[in-house]
Amino acid sequence: MASDLPSEGSGTVTDDATRHEGGTELERTIGLTGGLSIGVGTMIGAGIFVFPGLAAGQAGPASALSFAIGAVIALFVALPTSELATAMPESGGGYYFISRGMGAAYGAIVGISLWLGLVFASAFYLVGFGEYAVGTLVEAGVPAGGGGAFVILVGVAVGVGLTAMSVTGTENTASLQNAVVALLLGMLSVFLLYGLLDSFGVFGRETVPQELTPEGYLPILTTAALVFTSYLGFAQVATVAGEITDPGRNLPLAMVGSVVLVGVFYVLTIFVATSALGSEALEAAGETAIVEVAREYFGRPGAVAILFAGLLATLSSANASILSSSRALYAISRDRIVPPGASKVNLKYGTPHVALALVGGPVVLLVTTGQTEILAEVASFLHLVMYGLICVALLAIRREDPDWYDPDFNTPAYPVLPAIGAISSFGLIAFMQPLSQVIGVFVMVGALGWYLYYARDVSLKGGEL
Amino acid sequence: MTDVPENRVLVPIEVLRGQDVPEPVIETFSSASVVLLGYHEIPEQTAPDQARMQFEDQAQNALTDFETAFAEAGGDVSSRLVFTHDPLKTIERVAAELECDSVLLLNPAPVLRQILVAISETVNVEHIARLVGDVMADSDVEVTLYHVTPDSEERERGERILETAAETLEEHGIDRDRIVKAVVADDEPLEALLASAENHHLVVLGESKPTIRERIWGDVSETIAGQTVNPVLVVRRDYLEVPEAELEEAAGGPRG
Numbered sequence A: 001m002a003s004d005l006p007s008e009g010s011g012t013v014t015d016d017a018t019r020h021e022g023g024t025e026l027e028r029t030i031g032l033t034g035g036l037s038i039g040v041g042t043m044i045g046a047g048i049f050v051f052p053g054l055a056a057g058q059a060g061p062a063s064a065l066s067f068a069i070g071a072v073i074a075l076f077v078a079l080p081t082s083e084l085a086t087a088m089p090e091s092g093g094g095y096y097f098i099s100r101g102m103g104a105a106y107g108a109i110v111g112i113s114l115w116l117g118l119v120f121a122s123a124f125y126l127v128g129f130g131e132y133a134v135g136t137l138v139e140a141g142v143p144a145g146g147g148g149a150f151v152i153l154v155g156v157a158v159g160v161g162l163t164a165m166s167v168t169g170t171e172n173t174a175s176l177q178n179a180v181v182a183l184l185l186g187m188l189s190v191f192l193l194y195g196l197l198d199s200f201g202v203f204g205r206e207t208v209p210q211e212l213t214p215e216g217y218l219p220i221l222t223t224a225a226l227v228f229t230s231y232l233g234f235a236q237v238a239t240v241a242g243e244i245t246d247p248g249r250n251l252p253l254a255m256v257g258s259v260v261l262v263g264v265f266y267v268l269t270i271f272v273a274t275s276a277l278g279s280e281a282l283e284a285a286g287e288t289a290i291v292e293v294a295r296e297y298f299g300r301p302g303a304v305a306i307l308f309a310g311l312l313a314t315l316s317s318a319n320a321s322i323l324s325s326s327r328a329l330y331a332i333s334r335d336r337i338v339p340p341g342a343s344k345v346n347l348k349y350g351t352p353h354v355a356l357a358l359v360g361g362p363v364v365l366l367v368t369t370g371q372t373e374i375l376a377e378v379a380s381f382l383h384l385v386m387y388g389l390i391c392v393a394l395l396a397i398r399r400e401d402p403d404w405y406d407p408d409f410n411t412p413a414y415p416v417l418p419a420i421g422a423i424s425s426f427g428l429i430a431f432m433q434p435l436s437q438v439i440g441v442f443v444m445v446g447a448l449g450w451y452l453y454y455a456r457d458v459s460l461k462g463g464e465l
Numbered sequence B: 001m002t003d004v005p006e007n008r009v010l011v012p013i014e015v016l017r018g019q020d021v022p023e024p025v026i027e028t029f030s031s032a033s034v035v036l037l038g039y040h041e042i043p044e045q046t047a048p049d050q051a052r053m054q055f056e057d058q059a060q061n062a063l064t065d066f067e068t069a070f071a072e073a074g075g076d077v078s079s080r081l082v083f084t085h086d087p088l089k090t091i092e093r094v095a096a097e098l099e100c101d102s103v104l105l106l107n108p109a110p111v112l113r114q115i116l117v118a119i120s121e122t123v124n125v126e127h128i129a130r131l132v133g134d135v136m137a138d139s140d141v142e143v144t145l146y147h148v149t150p151d152s153e154e155r156e157r158g159e160r161i162l163e164t165a166a167e168t169l170e171e172h173g174i175d176r177d178r179i180v181k182a183v184v185a186d187d188e189p190l191e192a193l194l195a196s197a198e199n200h201h202l203v204v205l206g207e208s209k210p211t212i213r214e215r216i217w218g219d220v221s222e223t224i225a226g227q228t229v230n231p232v233l234v235v236r237r238d239y240l241e242v243p244e245a246e247l248e249e250a251a252g253g254p255r256g
Helices: A032-049 A051-087 A094-102 A104-139 A147-168 A174-199 A218-231 A234-239 A247-277 A279-334 A353-367 A372-400 A416-429 A434-454 B023-031 B048-072 B087-097 B125-136 B152-171 B189-197 B212-217 B220-227 B244-250
Strands: A017-019 A025-027 B008-014 B033-041 B076-084 B102-105 B114-118 B142-149 B179-185 B202-206 B232-235
Touching (some): A025 B048, A032 A218, A032 A234, A032 A247, A051 A218, A051 A234, A051 A247, A051 A279, A051 A372, A051 A416, A094 A104, A094 A234, A104 A147, A104 A279, A104 A372, A147 A353, A174 A279, A218 A416, A247 A279, A279 B048, A372 A416, B008 B087, B033 B048, B076 B087, B114 B189, B125 B152, B125 B232, B142 B189, B179 B189, B189 B202, B189 B220
Parallel strands (some): A025 B076, B008 B033, B008 B102, B114 B142, B114 B202, B142 B179
Antiparallel strands (some): A017 A025
8 A cells, every 4th residue: 555544535645746656746835924824824814804893892802802712713623734734634524533533523523614615704804805895885885785785796796706706817916825825914914013002002092991891801702712713724725635735834823823913903903992982983984994904093194004904805805715615625526525517627627617606606606695794603603613623633542553653743732722722612602693693503404414314334534544 | 977866857847737748758867867757736725635536546547657767768767656746846856755866857758859958057057967967878869068258258158067067978878960959149048048949859958046036937847848749858956966166176277
């Protein structure tokens, strides 16, 4: 046997390529910058440009703590994910680790949940994009009649457009994504630095004095559950693990690095926003609250700049999530959990048109609901289940210690850290709205039903091959 | 000369896009060791493995056909198949891994009788000449050694560089009557080269050190390959670097 890894899909991994039996090689083309850009680009759209108003409305200035809790949980999952990813640098990310560590049934539930979780996330970002489009029109003096309906209209149109572009576009968008992320981080750094200095009274302006926890302590946790969608991006780095150069080094750095980076930005943003305007004004401004914060500091130019940044950020997050979702579908169809036709690639554009349609269609459908909070929570729900199971899979694989398991990166504080990661991931689900929980459970039961109906004879666990 | 390294040429072929290897190229390069690099470029939306599962057999078959053609012409040939988002990275990586000293960028070539060897003063003239000599010795191609200078006063200097090249070519089996020397004065070296290339069937040039502009807009050799109708043999940078002192000696003293 040339391959001692747990799947027919794997081969010999080098820093620059994966070599399969028969000699065919797959080039690795995403470096550390590209990996960080995928992680940050996927995440930053939500935490800064959609959630501050909603979060401050629920938990007051303490919502900064909610973001911090989210960051810590994400970090507790990112470390075990890094270990698994360096041992199995293959496309599919969390699905791949869980199916190989715990078997096909768990794999099917997670794989299907990951596909649909990213569909929910994409819809959430597109609704956010719609909010920013309306905000831009209002700023330009165009009366955006019918507000909500217009948001949905824009979201649907952009959803269809992004899907069509992904099917037909063969231009390389990675460098564009890197530029967008760099621009966003640059703009936010200036904005936050000014805001921080102001919050500490450097400019002698009165900040809005406010009690830290005006709504009590429970909202800190429910808000953490709501805003956890802001941390869904790091695992997307693992879904392209097969394309990352020098995976032993770049995967952990990109995943942990992007969580830490966005976590710091989020906490600071909430701190600055609540100091500048106070929670009530933020709540009233809703999804585009951060625009009002910018207006407070820099006047109209600041508001326009942040509107522009918000459009870019939500668009980049939506696009990244649609592409990741199509990768998730590919991973499960490769393993025959869904029909292989789902990941068919056309020779003309070289793109997986079926998978992209199976993502774009449901995304557009969900955008029509316009329910920002539900979309975000269901996306978080489905991801948190996977995150918890990733930690469990790490515990299971380490216990069995199969021959093929040889990670370049080891999770610190094993087994305490992955155990806390699992418990806190599952625990956060308890603080969501009942409707989100019902939809999440419904998706998972549906996935299990599909597995029993279609994929019962699929065997994926590392040891079984 | 036992210390002469084996000439190994990397030939990238975009294998699923119907790119063909011209018959005269196969014949001429049968005297070198050839590595066929079959590649398929895939967009970022697609996992490389996804494309591999669907197109591997088709690509491998096409590549095997080319390999057979080289082998039948008496060549020493091997092949690699790579699915990639970034063909340039793949070509550079494989060329370095397999220690290929040159890369042949394909274009149609109905015949291969006259080749243009562009010689600039910053590269190892002898390495290029040796490579061309070894590959072309058994053929009957005519070699034009070509040097562009922006300044007509530099002519003499150009002649000297080309003479060095001609001597090396002769040592490596190309008779004098098959060698033409051309020093051209032109402000637009690239344009001049492209114009001259039209009367030839293959262009040989050294890979230049990338300037910032080239890092962004692509290497000159890629540009030439894209703009000329001929195949282009690019001698890799790693094999062209010479110590400063030797460079001065070859060019006949330090530049004023």
